[in-house]
Every structure is written in structure tokens, then in C-alpha cells.
Amino acid sequence: MNPAAATNPTQASRRAGCVASLLAVALLIWASVAGAAGEIHRGLGPSPDTLDIHRAQGLSAFNLLRDLHEGLLTRDAAGRPVPGVARAWEVSDDGRTWTFELDPDARWSDGSPITTADFERGFARAVDPSTASPTAGWLDPVEAVTAVADNRLQIRLERAVPWFEELLTLPVTFPWPGAGRELFSGAFVLDERVPGARFALRRNLNFREAGTVAADAVVWHVTEDPSAELGRFRAGELHITEAVPPGRLDWLKRELGDSLRISPYFGSFYLVYNLRRAPLADSPALREALSLAIDREIIVDRVLGTGELPAWRLVPPGLEGWPDQPPPEARMSRSERIGRARQLLSEAGYSERPLTVELRFNSSLAHRRLAAAVAAMWKQHLGISTRLVNEEWKVFVTNRRHGRITEIVRGGWIADWADPGNFLGNFHSESPLNYAFLRDERLDELLDRAEQAHGEVRTRILWQAEQALLDRNAIIPLYYYVSRHLVRPEISGYEDNPMDIHLSRWLRLEPGQR
Numbered sequence: 106m107n108p109a110a111a112t113n114p115t116q117a118s119r120r121a122g123c124v125a126s127l128l129a130v131a132l133l134i135w136a137s138v139a140g141a142a143g144e145i146h147r148g149l150g151p152s153p154d155t156l157d158i159h160r161a162q163g164l165s166a167f168n169l170l171r172d173l174h175e176g177l178l179t180r181d182a183a184g185r186p187v188p189g190v191a192r193a194w195e196v197s198d199d200g201r202t203w204t205f206e207l208d209p210d211a212r213w214s215d216g217s218p219i220t221t222a223d224f225e226r227g228f229a230r231a232v233d234p235s236t237a238s239p240t241a242g243w244l245d246p247v248e249a250v251t252a253v254a255d256n257r258l259q260i261r262l263e264r265a266v267p268w269f270e271e272l273l274t275l276p277v278t279f280p281w282p283g284a285g286r287e288l289f290s291g292a293f294v295l296d297e298r299v300p301g302a303r304f305a306l307r308r309n310l311n312f313r314e315a316g317t318v319a320a321d322a323v324v325w326h327v328t329e330d331p332s333a334e335l336g337r338f339r340a341g342e343l344h345i346t347e348a349v350p351p352g353r354l355d356w357l358k359r360e361l362g363d364s365l366r367i368s369p370y371f372g373s374f375y376l377v378y379n380l381r382r383a384p385l386a387d388s389p390a391l392r393e394a395l396s397l398a399i400d401r402e403i404i405v406d407r408v409l410g411t412g413e414l415p416a417w418r419l420v421p422p423g424l425e426g427w428p429d430q431p432p433p434e435a436r437m438s439r440s441e442r443i444g445r446a447r448q449l450l451s452e453a454g455y456s457e458r459p460l461t462v463e464l465r466f467n468s469s470l471a472h473r474r475l476a477a478a479v480a481a482m483w484k485q486h487l488g489i490s491t492r493l494v495n496e497e498w499k500v501f502v503t504n505r506r507h508g509r510i511t512e513i514v515r516g517g518w519i520a521d522w523a524d525p526g527n528f529l530g531n532f533h534s535e536s537p538l539n540y541a542f543l544r545d546e547r548l549d550e551l552l553d554r555a556e557q558a559h560g561e562v563r564t565r566i567l568w569q570a571e572q573a574l575l576d577r578n579a580i581i582p583l584y585y586y587v588s589r590h591l592v593r594p595e596i597s598g599y600e601d602n603p604m605d606i607h608l609s610r611w612l613r614l615e616p617g618q619r
Contacts, residue, residue, distance in 0.1 A: 143614030145320045145596070148328040148337075148347035151467060151498035152301050158276040159231045159238040162538070163502065164519055165347075169325055170276045172306055172609045174291045177205050177224070177258070178273040182611040184602030186270040190219055190280065190290065190313070191258070200265030201248075207256045210313040213288040219280050221252035227281030239506070239537045240277045242530070243521070246556070264557060271522030292318045292610035302327055306609070319598070319613035329468050329498070338591050344614070345599070345607075346591040351471045352410035357591075364591050367412045368601035371520035372586030373421050373528065374413075376464070376479075378579055379511045381542045385462070391453040392578040395462070395513075397434060397446035398486040399479055404583060408478045409471060411589050416582040419518075419571055420525040423603065426564050427525055432575065443486050450487050465494040466515035467501040475583075476515075505540050514540060516580060520604065525567045526555060532574050541579040548573040 153166035161170060171180070179189035191205040211219040228250040231238050246269070249261040262269070272278060282288045289295065292315070293306035304325045308318055326343065328334040331350040337343045339361075349357055349365070357365050380386045401415030417435040420427060434442060450456050464480065466472040473495060480491035496504065505514045518528050531538040533552050534545070551570035555563050574580070588605040598611040 143320050144322040144324065145345070145609060145612055145614055146324045146326060146343045147345045147609070148334045148343055149304070149325040150327075150347040151329050151469070152327045154499055154502050156295075158227070158279045158281065159236050159241070161276055162239045163498065165327075165498075167276060169304060170279070171606070172291055172293045172323060172325075173289045173295060174276065174279045176273050176275070176279045178270055180274050180604070180606050180608060182598055182600045182607070184600075184604035184606045186274055189274070190224075201262045203260045203262070203269070204253070205258045205260070207258065208313050209256065211290070212311040212313060213282060213290060214294045214309050214311055215288055216311045217288075218255070219290055220255045221258040222255070223280035223282060224258050224278075225250050225252045226283060227279060230281055231277050238277060240275070242533075242536050242538070243272060243275065243277060265559070266556075267559075268522035268524045268527070271524075275521055292608070293323060296322070314610075318610045320609060323609040323612075331470050335591070338593075343591075344593045344596050345612075348471070349411055349589045349591060351408060351474055354411050357411075361591060364593060366588070366590045366592050366599075366601055368588045368605070369423060369603050370586045370588040370605050371421055371423070371523055371603050372518065372605075373416055373419055373582060374515075374517040374584050374586060375416070375419065376581040376583065377505075377514050377516040377541045378581075379508050379514070379540075379542060380544075380579060381508060382512060384460070385512060388453045389578050390449040391455060394446040394449035394453065394487060395483060395489070396578060396581040397442045397449070399482050399581065399583065400439060401583060403482075404475060404478060408474050409584065412587045413584040414587070416585045419574060419580065419582055420528050420567075421520075421585040424523060424525055426561065428564075428568055446486060450489075455487075455489070459488075459490070461490040461492055463492045463494060463512040464515075465496065465501065465504065465511055465513065467498045468495055472515055506537075508540065508542055511540075516540060517586075519586070523604070525564070525571070526552070529567060529570050529574065532579065543574075543577065543579045545573065545577055545579075548577070 149168065150165045153169055154163045155161050155166060156169060158170055158174060161167060175189045177189055177191040178186045181187045190207055190211045192208040194203055194205040196203050207219065207221060213219055230236050232241050232244055246262045246264055246266045247260060248263045251259045253259050280290055289309055292309055292312050294309045295304065296307045297305035306323045308321050309315060312318065328347055331348045334346050334348065335350055338346050378385045378392055385392055405413040405415050417432050422429055464476050466476050476493050480493060483489040483491055504511055518531060520527050530536060530552060532541060532543050532548060533539065534549050548570055551566055551573060555566040555570060558566055592599050595615050597613045597615055599607055
């Protein structure tokens with residue numbers, strides 16, 4: 106105990122009051138500064154499967170990892186590859202040798218330099234079988250990664266690939282500080298994580314371009330229900346949403362005007378058959394019948410209602426040089442498709458035999474609506490019952506990957522780089538992302554040939570590969586994505602782009618609008 110306080114309680118009380126007042130003033134000043142810097146609140150979608158750069162595969166995980174880490178290249182506000190940890194690079198004439206010069210200002214979040222050894226170590230862990238990286242297959246073209254010096258990295262490819270710059274913006278290629286070290290190379294560091302609720306990030310003061318980062322903090326909120334997310338946006342709790350509720354496009358346009366951002370997007374949504382389990386594995390006719398019985402136009406117009414496009418193929422339109430030729434079933438009338446579906450069902454032996462199939466999907470209002478609509482169409486047109494299984498994202502991803510208890514699962518792919526091979530490669534026999542468990546020698550041969558080809562020749566081979574996939578009826582293409590977000594007017598630096606990548610480092614909460 107302070108003797109003075111004991112002998113003069115009034116004086117001690119005054120001192121305590123003075124200290125409290127000074128502390129209050131200090132807190133007000135701090136709050137003012139923090140408010141001026143800005144805290145941006147964003148919807149994340151489902152809780153990420155992991156924040157391990159080599160094991161992550163979900164979109165929500167990738168969005169978080171792009172804020173926390175940076176690779177040799179990164180993305181600008183328009184989604185284009187730009188220099189990241191590498192400030193410059195050279196490419197050999199044959200396109201197989203890439204030499205990178207690291208930015209001397211590149212630092213881990215503890216202030217230590219990011220070196221070429223961190224990249225060498227990261228690539229080695231990514232391809233190590235014990236890591237079980239679901240995206241390690243993307244590194245198949247990489248022959249060797251060599252730290253020539255602390256600031257010079259050389260990557261030798263087995264073959265030239267047109268999308269290598271885009272690959273280097275993905276988490277699987279990020280630097281890795283080593284086991285047991287939670288360090289960050291990006292514009293933000295992880296400050297707090299509340300599983301299933303939010304991930305709070307604060308600005309990384311050791312980031313190589315920290316002075317260009319406007320936001321002092323970013324909070325990513327787990328938002329599995331788009332309707333609840335909309336409510337939080339309207340209440341001012343979110344500046345940017347991950348999605349918008351299905352079926353409310355006209356209302357959103359009327360009520361929220363310019364806050365609604367809809368843009369073309371390189372992504373496809375489809376259902377995937379488990380080709381290791383009967384009865385679907387043994388009956389191509391049954392698989393085709395199920396596909397034909399689904400009315401894509403009703404799905405996109407009435408069930409989703411947020412601008413999506415009906416899909417009959419896997420690869421979305423708009424990729425440079427990709428043919429825009431719908432398959433024959435897309436040109437059939439609705440009644441013709443239903444008639445053909447019933448004929449195929451009879452050929453499969455199920456026209457008079459009751460059949461129940463299982464459709465598994467992750468928790469989401471849009472997915473629930475879509476699954477219910479698909480089940481209703483199968484029942485109405487084919488007399489087939491559907492058991493709907495709704496799972497939390499992490500559980501769903503695990504079950505889909507292992508395939509032991511799945512029949513038909515929700516699938517979908519968002520382009521990691523703007524190339525048709527990025528979609529088709531997932532169905533190669535050796536791909537860990539082959540959730541159909543498809544084994545097709547012709548498809549594998551075409552995909553392998555495409556890896557060695559270039560230009561128009563490569564495009565033609567990939568077109569044949571897509572047709573081979575569709576001929577196997579391993580998937581049911583349903584629609585092509587559009588990006589759909591709500592963005593408050595006080596946010597600047599948000600640019601619509603076909604990759605739908607929006608790093609928080611480019612965003613700003615405008616003064617006077619907070």
C-alpha cells in the first residue's frame with residue numbers, strides 16, 4: 106500500500122481521478138486515430154477449412170490467406186497479377202526458366218527478411234506427400250526451385266505454362282517460415298480468431314508496402330446465410346457482403362441501388378456423381394436422365410434469381426479463344442429433354458422400380474433452395490425420391506474428399522487462373538480434387554497432351570477433353586456464376602473483375618463516411 110494514500114485519502118482520490126481522466130483522454134485519442142484509419146467489415150461466407158497455405162482449398166480460406174500472406178506475385182485491385190515479394194523477374198526464351206529478384210523490403214510480420222529459402226522450403230512442403238495438399242497438383246509443371254542467393258530465386262519448369270504468373274499468386278506457392286512459426290507475409294496479421302464467427306486482422310506494420318495500406322483493421326465475418334448477411338449489411342454491421350440472397354434481385358436493385366455489384370465471373374456450379382458407388386456408378390443412362398430432368402432456366406430465373414447463366418458445359422464462357430458451342434441437349438425443348446430423360450430411365454431399368462438418390466451439400470440458403478428444386482424436378486419428371494443431406498462446410502469438404510458415404514454432391518469451381526485447363530484438370534485420374542473419382546483413359550490422355558501443347562492446338566485438345574468428360578456424365582453442369590456482392594458507398598478501391606478477387610489492402614473507408 107502507498108503510505109501517502111493511507112495518510113491522505115482525499116489526495117489519493119484526486120490523483121486517481123486525474124489518472125482516470127488522462128486515461129480516458131488517451132483512449133479517446135486512440136479511438137479517434139483508429140477510427141480515422143478505418144476498420145472494414147467483410148462477409149466471408151463459410152468458415153474456412155484451414156488457414157494452412159498448403160492445405161487450404163475453399164474460397165473463404167483463399168480470401169483470408171490473400172490478406173495474410175503474399176507470394177512472388179500478387180493481384181491488383183482489378184484482379185491482375187502484379188509484383189509481390191518479387192519486385193522483378195526474367196523468363197527464358199523457352200518459357201521454362203523463371204528467375205525472380207526479391208524485394209529487399211519484404212519482411213515477415215516479426216520484421217525478419219523474407220528470403221528465397223522461405224520459398225524453397227514452401228514449395229518442398231507443398232509437394233511432400235505427408236502434407237496432403239489438395240492443390241499440390243497445380244505444381245506439377247515445376248521441375249526445380251532453387252535459392253540462387255538470399256534475394257534470387259530460380260524456378261525451372263518441365264514445360265512452359267501460359268498461366269504460371271497467375272499460379273504464383275495462389276497460397277500453395279507462398280513463402281513458408283517453417284513449422285511452428287505463425288508469421289505473416291501479407292498486408293495484415295491475424296489478431297483474433299473466433300471459430301465460426303469472425304477473423305479479426307490488423308495492419309502488418311512490417312509489410313513491404315505498409316504505407317499504402319489504408320485500412321487499420323479488417324474483420325472477416327463468417328456468413329453462411331445470405332439473408333442474415335443482408336440484414337447485417339442493412340444494419341451497418343458489414344461494409345461488403347460475400348453473397349446476396351437468392352431470388353431477390355429486383356428487390357435488391359430497388360432498395361440498395363448502386364450498392365449491388367453484379368459482374369461476370371469465371372466460375373461454374375455443378376453436381377458431381379460418385380462413380381465408385383452403385384447405382385449411379387453402374388448406369389450412365391441413369392446419370393444422363395437425372396441431368397436432363399433438371400430445368401436450368403427455372404434454376405437461374407426462379408430459384409437463384411441473381412443473374413446466373415444456365416450451364417450445359419463445365420468451362421464458363423468468356424475465356425479467350427474458347428469455343429461457344431452448346432451441346433445438343435441445350436438446344437432441345439423442355440418437353441424433348443423430359444421425354445429423353447424418361448426414355449433413359451427406362452433403359453436403366455428404373456421406370457417401374459422405386460429409386461432414392463442422395464444429394465449432399467454444404468449449409469447455405471442458396472444451396473438448400475437449389476437442392477430442394479432439383480429434388481422436386483427429379484420427383485415430378487422421373488418419380489425419383491431424393492434424400493437431402495445438409496452439412497457444415499468442413500464436414501462436407503471432408504466427406505466429399507473421401508467419397509465413402511456420398512452419392513451426388515454439390516460441386517463448383519472458381520477459376521484460380523483464367524484458363525480452361527484449370528477447370529478440366531480437376532477430373533484427371535490423379536487429381537486430389539477429382540470428387541467424381543472418375544477414371545477415364547481418354548480424358549487423362551487428352552489432358553496430358555494439352556500440357557505439352559500451346560495456343561490453338563492446346564485449346565482444341567482441351568475442348569475435346571471437356572467433351573470426353575461430358576460424354577461420361579460424371580457431372581451435372583447447372584449454372585455459371587456471376588459475382589454478387591453488396592458494397593457500401595463509403596468503400597473505395599473495390600473494382601469488379603472476372604476473377605472476383607478483392608484484396609483488403611486496396612480498400613479504403615472514405616473520411617467522413619465511417
